[in-house]
Amino acid sequence: MQKRKQLIKNKKVLQTTYLPEELPHRKDEIDKIASIISSALYGDKPSNIMIYGATGTGKTAVVSFIGKELKKIDPDEDRCSYLYVNCEVVDTSYGILFNIASQFIKDINQKIPFTGWSFEKLYEEFYKQIEMTSRVFVIVLDEVDHMISKKGDDIFYHLAKVNEHLVKSKVSLIGISNNMKFMELLEPKARSRFGGESIIFQRYDKSQLEDILKKRVEGLFEEGVLDDSVIRYCATIAARNEGDARMAIDLLRIATDIAERNGDPKITDAHVKSAKSSMETDIIEEAVKSLAPQSKIVLLSIIKNTEAGNTVMITGDVYNVYKHLAERLQVSILTQRRITDFISELDMMGLINASIKSFGRLGRTKEIKLEVPKDIVERFKRDPLFKPLDDYVPPTQTKLM
Ligand SMILES: Nc1ncnc2c1ncn2[C@@H]1O[C@H](COP(=O)(O)OP(=O)(O)OP(=O)(O)O)[C@@H](O)[C@H]1O
Ligand SMILES: [Mg+2]
Structure with a gap:
C-alpha cells in the first residue's frame, strides 16, 4: 500500500491542545496578568484575577503560557507553584479540591482518600498541606462557571478564603469564565472574598x-x-x-x-x-447526543411525524406522537406547555425550525420542520433510550390545513 503523503511536518501544532511558543495579539493580556502574578516570585500574594471572554479567545492558552513562564523562572517551585484545574472536567467540589491537592501533595492516595471524607475535612487537610510548603500558589480554575451550574460554588468561596488560614504560604486565584455575569451568580460572601481584578479577552x-x-x-x-x-x-x-x-x-x-x-x-x-x-x-x-431524555423524545416525535409524511407539523402533532412514545418508553408524560418549551429549545439549537404562523381569527400556531440531516437522524434513532420502540408506527394525524 502506498504511504499517504504528509503535507505538514508536525501535525501536533494544529491540535488545539498544543501551546505555541508565541501568542500573537495577546501581548497586552499576557503583560497585564504577568505583572500581577509576578509578585508570587517575591513571596507576595498576587491579587486574584477573573478572566472573561468568548470561546476561542485564548484564555486557557494565555494562562498556560503564564504557568510555563513561572515554571521557567522557578523550576523547582521553591517560591511559587502553578496549579490548574478545569472545572468542567472535574465536577464536584470535592473532586476539584482533590485534583488541586494531587498536583502538589506527593503520594496523595496515601494521605487523602479519593472519596469518603467530608468536604470540610478535605479542605482542612488541604490548607495544612499548603501551609507546610511555605510557597505562593497560583491556582487556575478554568471554566469556573460550570461549578455554579453544578451547585459547587462553595469551592470558590473556600478557596477565596483559604488565605485566612495561612501564615507562611499564600494562595492566589485565577478564574476563567465565558460568562461575564459569573460574579453576579456567586453568593455575595464568595464575591467579596474573591475581590480581584477582571480582564476581558476581546474576540x-x-x-x-x-x-x-x-x-x-x-x-x-x-x-x-x-x-x-x-x-x-x-x-x-x-x-x-x-x-x-x-x-x-x-x-x-x-x-x-x-x-x-x-x-x-x-x-x-x-x-x-x-x-x-x-x-x-x-x-x-x-x-x-447531549439532549435530555425528554427532549430526545420530543425530537423523535418530530422525526416520526416527518417520516410519516407530515413534514410541516404543528405543536399538537408533536404532542400526540410524543405522548404515545413516552407511554411506550414508560417515562412520565409531560404537559403540552412543557413540550412547547422543549420545541423552542430545539429551535434555538437549530435542530428544528419553528416559525409562528397566523391563521387570522383562528389564532396562531407554530409550524415545525425538522432540520437534522438524514444520516444523523438514522444514528439518533439507534439511541439505546429508544430500544423499546423498534416496531413503532405513529398514529394517523389529523392536519389543521
Ligand atoms: N493568540 C493566539 N495565538 C496562537 N494560538 C492561539 C491564540 N489564541 C488562541 N489560540 C489557540 O486557539 C485555541 C483556542 O484557544 P483557548 O483554548 O485558549 O481558548 P479559550 O478562550 O480558553 O476558549 P474556551 O472558552 O472555549 O475555553 C487553542 O488551540 C489556542 O492555542
Ligand atoms: Mg479555555
Missing part, C-alpha cells in the same frame, strides 16, 4: 486570526502547499463565527487531513469548505 478579528494561523504554522508546510489565501479563508470563516481561534485552527487541520487523504498536493479553499461542513455535522451530532 479576534479576521486579520488577527490570520496572523495567529500564519505564526502557528510557520515553516511547517513546504513551499506552495499552503497559500496565504487559504489561511485567509480559514480566518474569514472563523471571524464570522465570533472570532474563535479554535475554529480557525480546526478548519486548517481538518482541511489538511482531507487534502492528505485525497492525495492532493496542496491545500485549497475547497478543502476548507469540506472541513467546515464536516465540523458542522459534528456539532449537530454532539448537540443531538
Whole structure:
C-alpha cells in the first residue's frame, strides 16, 4: 500500500491542545496578568484575577503560557507553584479540591482518600498541606462557571478564603469564565472574598486570526502547499463565527487531513469548505447526543411525524406522537406547555425550525420542520433510550390545513 503523503511536518501544532511558543495579539493580556502574578516570585500574594471572554479567545492558552513562564523562572517551585484545574472536567467540589491537592501533595492516595471524607475535612487537610510548603500558589480554575451550574460554588468561596488560614504560604486565584455575569451568580460572601481584578479577552478579528494561523504554522508546510489565501479563508470563516481561534485552527487541520487523504498536493479553499461542513455535522451530532431524555423524545416525535409524511407539523402533532412514545418508553408524560418549551429549545439549537404562523381569527400556531440531516437522524434513532420502540408506527394525524 502506498504511504499517504504528509503535507505538514508536525501535525501536533494544529491540535488545539498544543501551546505555541508565541501568542500573537495577546501581548497586552499576557503583560497585564504577568505583572500581577509576578509578585508570587517575591513571596507576595498576587491579587486574584477573573478572566472573561468568548470561546476561542485564548484564555486557557494565555494562562498556560503564564504557568510555563513561572515554571521557567522557578523550576523547582521553591517560591511559587502553578496549579490548574478545569472545572468542567472535574465536577464536584470535592473532586476539584482533590485534583488541586494531587498536583502538589506527593503520594496523595496515601494521605487523602479519593472519596469518603467530608468536604470540610478535605479542605482542612488541604490548607495544612499548603501551609507546610511555605510557597505562593497560583491556582487556575478554568471554566469556573460550570461549578455554579453544578451547585459547587462553595469551592470558590473556600478557596477565596483559604488565605485566612495561612501564615507562611499564600494562595492566589485565577478564574476563567465565558460568562461575564459569573460574579453576579456567586453568593455575595464568595464575591467579596474573591475581590480581584477582571480582564476581558476581546474576540479576534479576521486579520488577527490570520496572523495567529500564519505564526502557528510557520515553516511547517513546504513551499506552495499552503497559500496565504487559504489561511485567509480559514480566518474569514472563523471571524464570522465570533472570532474563535479554535475554529480557525480546526478548519486548517481538518482541511489538511482531507487534502492528505485525497492525495492532493496542496491545500485549497475547497478543502476548507469540506472541513467546515464536516465540523458542522459534528456539532449537530454532539448537540443531538447531549439532549435530555425528554427532549430526545420530543425530537423523535418530530422525526416520526416527518417520516410519516407530515413534514410541516404543528405543536399538537408533536404532542400526540410524543405522548404515545413516552407511554411506550414508560417515562412520565409531560404537559403540552412543557413540550412547547422543549420545541423552542430545539429551535434555538437549530435542530428544528419553528416559525409562528397566523391563521387570522383562528389564532396562531407554530409550524415545525425538522432540520437534522438524514444520516444523523438514522444514528439518533439507534439511541439505546429508544430500544423499546423498534416496531413503532405513529398514529394517523389529523392536519389543521
Ligand atoms: N493568540 C493566539 N495565538 C496562537 N494560538 C492561539 C491564540 N489564541 C488562541 N489560540 C489557540 O486557539 C485555541 C483556542 O484557544 P483557548 O483554548 O485558549 O481558548 P479559550 O478562550 O480558553 O476558549 P474556551 O472558552 O472555549 O475555553 C487553542 O488551540 C489556542 O492555542
Ligand atoms: Mg479555555
